[in-house]
Structures are given as structure tokens and as C-alpha cells.
Amino acid sequence: MLGSTHGTFTTDLRARVVACGESPRTTVHGVTAAPGDQDVSGRPLHAAVPDLDRFFRPESVAVVGASDTEGRPNTGITRQLLAWAERVGARIVPVHPTRTSVFGIDCVPSVGALTEPVDLAVLLVADPLPVIEELAETKVKFAVAFASGFAETGAAGAAAQERLAAAVRRSGLRLLGPNTNLNAFERFREDLDGPAVALITQSGHQGRPVFTLQELGVRLSHWAPTGNEADLETSDFISYFAGRPEVGAIACYVEGLKDGRSFLLAADRAARHGVPVVAVKVGRTETGARTAASHTGKLTGADQVVDAAMRQFGVIRVDGLDQLQDTATLLARARRPRADGVVVYSISGGTGAHFADLATEAGLQLPTLPQAKQDELHQWIPEYLSVANPVDNGGHPVGDWRGRKIIDAILADPSVGVLICPITGPFPPMSDKLAQDLVDAAEATDKLVCVVWGSPVGTEDAYRTTLLGSSRVATFRTFANCIGAVKAYLDHHRFTTSYRSPFDEAPRTPSPSFRKAQALMRPGRRLSEHAAKQLLRAYGIRVPREQLVTSAAAAVRAAGLVGYPVVMKASGAQLAHKTELGLVKVGLTSASQVRDAYRELTDIARFESIDLDGILVCQMVGRGVEMVVGVTRDDLFGPTVTVGLGGVLVEVLDDTAVRVPPFGESEARSMLAELRGRALLDGVRGAPPADVDALVEVVLRVQRMALELDGDLAELDINPLMVLPRGQGAVALDALAVCR
Numbered sequence: 001m002l003g004s005t006h007g008t009f010t011t012d013l014r015a016r017v018v019a020c021g022e023s024p025r026t027t028v029h030g031v032t033a034a035p036g037d038q039d040v041s042g043r044p045l046h047a048a049v050p051d052l053d054r055f056f057r058p059e060s061v062a063v064v065g066a067s068d069t070e071g072r073p074n075t076g077i078t079r080q081l082l083a084w085a086e087r088v089g090a091r092i093v094p095v096h097p098t099r100t101s102v103f104g105i106d107c108v109p110s111v112g113a114l115t116e117p118v119d120l121a122v123l124l125v126a127d128p129l130p131v132i133e134e135l136a137e138t139k140v141k142f143a144v145a146f147a148s149g150f151a152e153t154g155a156a157g158a159a160a161q162e163r164l165a166a167a168v169r170r171s172g173l174r175l176l177g178p179n180t181n182l183n184a185f186e187r188f189r190e191d192l193d194g195p196a197v198a199l200i201t202q203s204g205h206q207g208r209p210v211f212t213l214q215e216l217g218v219r220l221s222h223w224a225p226t227g228n229e230a231d232l233e234t235s236d237f238i239s240y241f242a243g244r245p246e247v248g249a250i251a252c253y254v255e256g257l258k259d260g261r262s263f264l265l266a267a268d269r270a271a272r273h274g275v276p277v278v279a280v281k282v283g284r285t286e287t288g289a290r291t292a293a294s295h296t297g298k299l300t301g302a303d304q305v306v307d308a309a310m311r312q313f314g315v316i317r318v319d320g321l322d323q324l325q326d327t328a329t330l331l332a333r334a335r336r337p338r339a340d341g342v343v344v345y346s347i348s349g350g351t352g353a354h355f356a357d358l359a360t361e362a363g364l365q366l367p368t369l370p371q372a373k374q375d376e377l378h379q380w381i382p383e384y385l386s387v388a389n390p391v392d393n394g395g396h397p398v399g400d401w402r403g404r405k406i407i408d409a410i411l412a413d414p415s416v417g418v419l420i421c422p423i424t425g426p427f428p429p430m431s432d433k434l435a436q437d438l439v440d441a442a443e444a445t446d447k448l449v450c451v452v453w454g455s456p457v458g459t460e461d462a463y464r465t466t467l468l469g470s471s472r473v474a475t476f477r478t479f480a481n482c483i484g485a486v487k488a489y490l491d492h493h494r495f496t497t498s499y500r501s502p503f504d505e506a507p508r509t510p511s512p513s514f515r516k517a518q519a520l521m522r523p524g525r526r527l528s529e530h531a532a533k534q535l536l537r538a539y540g541i542r543v544p545r546e547q548l549v550t551s552a553a554a555a556v557r558a559a560g561l562v563g564y565p566v567v568m569k570a571s572g573a574q575l576a577h578k579t580e581l582g583l584v585k586v587g588l589t590s591a592s593q594v595r596d597a598y599r600e601l602t603d604i605a606r607f608e609s610i611d612l613d614g615i616l617v618c619q620m621v622g623r624g625v626e627m628v629v630g631v632t633r634d635d636l637f638g639p640t641v642t643v644g645l646g647g648v649l650v651e652v653l654d655d656t657a658v659r660v661p662p663f664g665e666s667e668a669r670s671m672l673a674e675l676r677g678r679a680l681l682d683g684v685r686g687a688p689p690a691d692v693d694a695l696v697e698v699v700l701r702v703q704r705m706a707l708e709l710d711g712d713l714a715e716l717d718i719n720p721l722m723v724l725p726r727g728q729g730a731v732a733l734d735a736l737a738v739c740r
Contacts, residue, residue, distance in 0.1 A: 038508070050239070114140075186223060192217060197328050198244070202254060238269070242270040248333065379405075411447050425455050450473070513708070551598075567586050576736055629641070650719055668700055720734065
């Protein structure tokens with residue numbers, strides 16, 4: 001039995017941790033953290049937030065390689081930088097070794113000749129490395145390198161980029177790029193108000209649709225084109241934007257994350273501030289490149305880990321740039337929801353039914369309006385039309401005074417937090433009146449009003465002027481984007497309302513289990529089942545009573561001590577999966593069966609040329625739900641924890657959920673909720689409910705092991721973990737561990 005600690009593992013274990021007297025690791029993935037500011041694996045617990053004020057709003061800018069010779073690329077860039085500097089009030093200092101002036105502005109021959117501090121250096125040179133080394137002697141805070149030919153070109157380019165990154169680290173300045181562009185220095189509209197969208201893209205072209213939202217009245221505050229991220233990365237800008245008062249949402253286009261922990265810390269900072277992060281992350285079809293011995297390693301692909309990590313920390317992942325635009329805009333502008341209920345209001349029963357089907361399937365709550373509210377609506381809507389939700393007005397009421405009264409009455413219902421009006425096509429003048437009523441109602445309420453303008457033309461005055469002219473109405477062009485954005489909006493506020501950062505409670509010092517476990521590690525080798533179970537036992541995970549024996553007589557004695565019936569298994573470091581080789585015998589009830597089983601198991605091992613450390617004689621454990629719990633290492637995020645349906649069909653079922661440590665009990669329970677076979681734990685076809693609390697505790701103990709043994713453990717696979725009926729605990733019947 002796992003006992004009374006069910007559901008309280010995190011608190012109990014934190015109370016029992018003790019320092020082991022070892023010097024903490026202070027640098028992980030290039031991020032340095034002070035002792036006490038890192039978790040037990042040596043990773044930082046707080047985002048490093050760069051002060052980028054002088055990057056986006058510099059007082060002085062050195063343009064290295066400035067030119068005014070017509071027809072040269074540097075001339076166009078210099079001209080654009082001059083126009084930008086004039087708008088933001090910055091002073092341009094051209095740098096050129098042979099020119100005395102550029103566009104009438106005096107040049108200096110080199111960055112070493114700068115006579116006063118410069119906030120930003122823009123490097124218009126093919127090889128920025130020598131300039132970075134020169135800048136190390138100046139007081140320049142930031143640099144931008146446009147040059148390409150680095151990591152995007154292959155191994156040689158990657159090596160050149162690493163040399164550049166090393167020079168940046170030595171210099172003390174911060175670098176954007178290389179392989180970036182001028183997007184940070186675009187013309188941003190200053191006549192728009194309200195919360196803004198801040199944009200981060202690794203590809204400048206992919207950010208263009210979001211940037212042009214300004215033409216639809218959506219305010220943009222910043223654009224960070226991160227390029228190859230030799231230094232400044234997506235995470236740095238998320239952390240910075242999350243603290244900016246004008247930023248209502250952060251929109252990201254991400255091709256590859258530089259460092260998993262930095263990204264999670266940045267997302268955590270955004271969640272603490274309540275700032276939504278919406279991201280397109282390409283690479284959904286990429287699979288993990290690892291060769292895994294364990295089931296867990298085979299089941300956990302790289303994109304599954306990215307997806308889970310984003311959900312863990314509230315990052316809203318979307319697929320298309322149109323979804324990125326619509327979702328970020330809604331989240332930036334909309335106020336906190338007053339209720340989760342969504343009402344669909346339309347002039348057509350068919351439109352309402354279609355939209356309601358899609359919305360319900362997506363998980364939105366469409367409450368049935370109370371009878372009193374329906375009676376009120378029927379004052380203005382014919383009795384034969386349904387107003388339960390969706391609300392069908394039949395068309396005519398939108399053309400007169402009744403239209404506004406219907407909208408106001410719906411919004412007045414306390415169960416309604418969102419009103420959505422799908423207009424599949426214009427039908428002036430009634431659609432013009434409907435659009436104006438929706439805008440007027442939105443301006444008078446703190447609830448969210450959404451309109452789907454389905455016309456493929458999009459030039460109608462009701463759309464271009466009335467709807468887009470209001471920052472209080474969220475306007476969409478497709479049903480799918482509206483539904484996705486509204487769901488993200490409700491999910492985001494639900495998430496941030498209850499958010500508690502897992503980094504605040506992450507273990508900082510090793511537990512008493514750590515030294516016992518570390519003594520079992522065999523670098524570069526796979527542990528036998530017996531040794532792997534000792535590892536589990538060190539972390540308080542229950543395993544069957546068992547003995548390792550090396551003779552038939554010892555096996556009989558062990559069976560008597562363990563208690564019949566027993567299970568016998570071959571145990572050896574080479575054995576990953578024993579069942580396929582016939583190296584497991586179940587349900588042995590007598591001494592003669594035990595002797596025969598011993599001889600058979602050792603004969604098979606001899607025939608298969610398998611070295612054994614002995615035969616395990618194990619307690620038979622009662623039936624329950626077979627689960628798998630495991631650890632694998634992700635190249636980006638480090639250790640990950642997986643839970644799923646286990647047994648011999650684990651890879652066929654492929655029903656798993658994954659998380660990146662640290663996480664708490666609620667997240668462990670959320671993992672179980674994601675499983676398609678979750679109902680098995682509740683009891684099906686007469687089976688009793690399983691001990692879910694014990695399963696959650698095992699997941700949390702495995703997480704602690706993953707963090708503490710991060711430098712030692714490559715893979716762990718508990719399969720099956722037999723989750724017994726409620727109150728009886730969970731038992732690890734088999735285990736596999738691979739050391740780093």
C-alpha cells in the first residue's frame with residue numbers, strides 16, 4: 001500500500017527533502033542560475049528578462065556599412081533606417097571605412113572610432129564576426145546582424161554561427177540574428193489605441209499577415225524578427241513583452257525553439273501576468289529521432305512534447321497564420337469573460353444549427369436559455385421559431401427596432417458570456433442595421449460580441465466600416481476561426497484564473513532517495529529488471545515481493561517466502577522485453593512447477609545467448625488496470641514524464657499523455673483526463689474503480705526521479721504498473737531503466 005500520502009506527494013516530499021552537500025550545477029543549456037534559483041536538476045527557475053527598451057526605442061543607432069549609392073542593397077536599408085529613426089527620435093551614425101558622409105550625415109570609419117555611447121548597431125556587412133569583436137570594446141548595448149549563410153546552410157554555417165555566438169557572449173552586448181531583416185524597424189500606426197498585439201517571428205515573411213492587421217484597425221506594438229537566434233531568442237521577447245503594459249497578446253511564428261526551459265520560463269512569466277501567448281509552431285509531422293529501448297521512448301515524439309509543454313503553460317497553439325491573426329486579436333482586445341455560456345444568434349435556423357454543431361463539437365458550452373428568457377425573446381420573435389439557443393429571429397426583426405432589443409436581452413442573461421452572430425452573406429439594408437446594432441450593443445456591454453462576416457467579397461460597408469471600425473466587436477471571416485478563437489479566449493482565462501507556477505514549488509535540493517538511486521546507476525548501460533525495481537523502491541514506488549535466485553533450490557525456497565502463487569522471470573541487463581522470448585512464467589502454485597520453470601527459463605536464456613543475473617521469483621499481484629509510466633529525454637526540454645494505458649499492447653494502443661517537469665498534482669490528473677481509455681480507471685463492465693490517487697502519486701514520484709537523476713537516467717519504463725481497486729494502491733510489476 002502507498003498509504004496516506006495519496007494526493008499529497010508534492011507537499012510531503014518537499015517537507016522531507018534534505019541537502020546532499022553537493023555543489024549545485026549552475027549552468028544548463030547556456031543559462032546560468034544562482035544557487036537556490038535553480039531546481040534539483042540544475043535548471044533555472046526564473047526567466048531571464050532582457051531590458052529591450054533601448055533596442056526598440058534607441059536614442060542613437062550606428063549603421064555599419066551604411067551606403068547612399070543608388071542600386072546597392074545597403075542603400076535601401078540605410079534609407080529605411082533613416083526614416084524609422086526620424087519617426088522614433090533616434091540619431092543615426094553611419095559607419096564606413098572610406099566614406100566621409102552618407103545621405104549628408106558625417107561618417108565614422110569604424111565602430112572603434114565612435115566618440116559616444118550607441119544603443120544599437122545595425123550591421124550591414126557580410127561577416128559580422130569582426131565587427132562584434134570590435135563592438136566588445138565599446139558601450140553598444142544591442143546589435144542586429146542581417147547576414148545569412150549561417151546555421152540555415154548546414155554544418156559549416158552552424159559552426160560559423162557558434163563562433164559568432166561565442167563572440168557575442170564575450171562582448172556583453174545582445175544580438176538579434178543573424179539571418180534576420182528590417183521588420184523591427186517597420187512603420188507602426190500610432191493612431192490606434194487599446195491593448196496591442198506584439199509579434200515574434202523567425203521568418204519575416206510569415207509575420208506579414210499579422211503586421212497588416214493594422215490596416216483593419218488592430219494595434220501592433222512591436223515586431224521581433226528573431227532569425228537564427230544566435231543570441232536573442234523567442235523566449236527573450238516573450239518575457240519582455242509579457243511585462244509591457246500596452247501588450248494585450250503575444251503572437252509567435254516559431255520554426256524551432258532554441259532552449260526548452262527558457263521557453264517554459266517565458267511562458268510561465270506570461271501566464272503570471274495574464275498575457276496570452278498564441279503560437280504557430282511548425283514541425284507537427286516531425287518524429288523523435290531517438291532510438292529507444294523502452295515503450296515510453298517509442299511512444300513520445302518530439303512534437304507531442306512541444307504540444308504538451310505549450311498546453312502546460314497556457315500557450316495557445318494554432319496551425320494557420322489566419323488563426324494566429326484572429327486568435328491573437330480577440331485575446332488582446334476582449335475583456336475577462338463574465339460567464340462561459342455561448343449563445344448563437346442568427347437570422348436563419350440553418351445557419352444557427354450549423355454553427356451550433358461546430359461550436360458544441362469544439363467544446364464550447366451552449367446553455368439552453370431559461371424559459372423566462374425565451375418568453376421575453378418571443379415578444380419580438382415569432383412563437384414558431386426556436387429561441388432556446390441557437391436563437392433564430394427569422395430575419396425581419398433585425399430590420400427594425402426589435403433587433404437591438406433581442407441582442408440586449410440575450411446579453412442580459414447571467415449565463416451568457418459570449419454572443420456570436422454568424423452572417424453568411426450580406427443582405428442590405430437589413431444586414432447593415434444588424435451590424436450597427438451588434439456594434440452598439442458591444443459598446444454598451446462588458447460581454448464579448450462576435451460576428452462572422454461570411455461574404456467572400458469583404459468590401460461591404462457594413463463589414464469594412466461598421467464592424468471593423470469597432471474594437472469592441474470581434475469580427476471573423478470563417479466559422480472555424482471564430483470558434484477556435486472563442487474557445488482559446490475562454491480556456492485562457494480559465495487557465496490564468498487558477499494558474500499556480502510549478503516553478504515556485506519545484507524541488508531545489510535532492511531528496512533522501514537520490515543517493516540510494518545514484519548508487520544503482522551504471523553509466524551507458526541498461527539495468528536489469530531487479531536493479532530497475534530497486535531504483536523504484538528507492539523512490540517509494542511499490543513493487544511486488546520478490547527474490548533474485550541463481551539455482552532451482554533457491555527458487556523453491558524463495559517461492560515459499562514470497563508466497564504461492566508466484567511469477568518467475570529471467571532478469572538480465574540485456575532483456576528489454578521478456579514476454580516475446582517466453583522468459584516469463586505466471587501462476588506457479590507448487591515447488592515442482594517452480595523447479596521446472598527455473599530450468600526452462602535458464603535453458604531459453606542459454607539458447608538465446610542471454611546473460612542473466614538470475615531468476616526473479618515474484619509475488620502474484622491481483623488484477624487491476626494495467627498502465628505505463630515512464631521517463632524519456634527530449635533533446636529540447638530534457639526529461640519528460642509519460643503515462644498511458646499499459647500491458648503488452650501498449651504500442652498498439654498508443655494512448656499516452658506527456659508532461660515536462662516540473663508539474664504538480666493537478667497537472668498529473670490532467671494527464672489522465674487526456675487518455676482515450678480514461679474510463680477504464682473509473683471501472684467498466686462491473687470492474688471496481690481503480691486507485692487513481694495511487695497512480696497520480698506514482699507519476700509524481702517518477703517526476704521527482706526524472707529531475708534528480710537527469711544526469712544519470714536516459715529512459716525509464718514501468719510497464720505494467722498495476723493500478724489496483726480504490727484504496728489498494730498501485731504496484732510496478734515490471735521496470736526497465738537505461739542509464740545515460
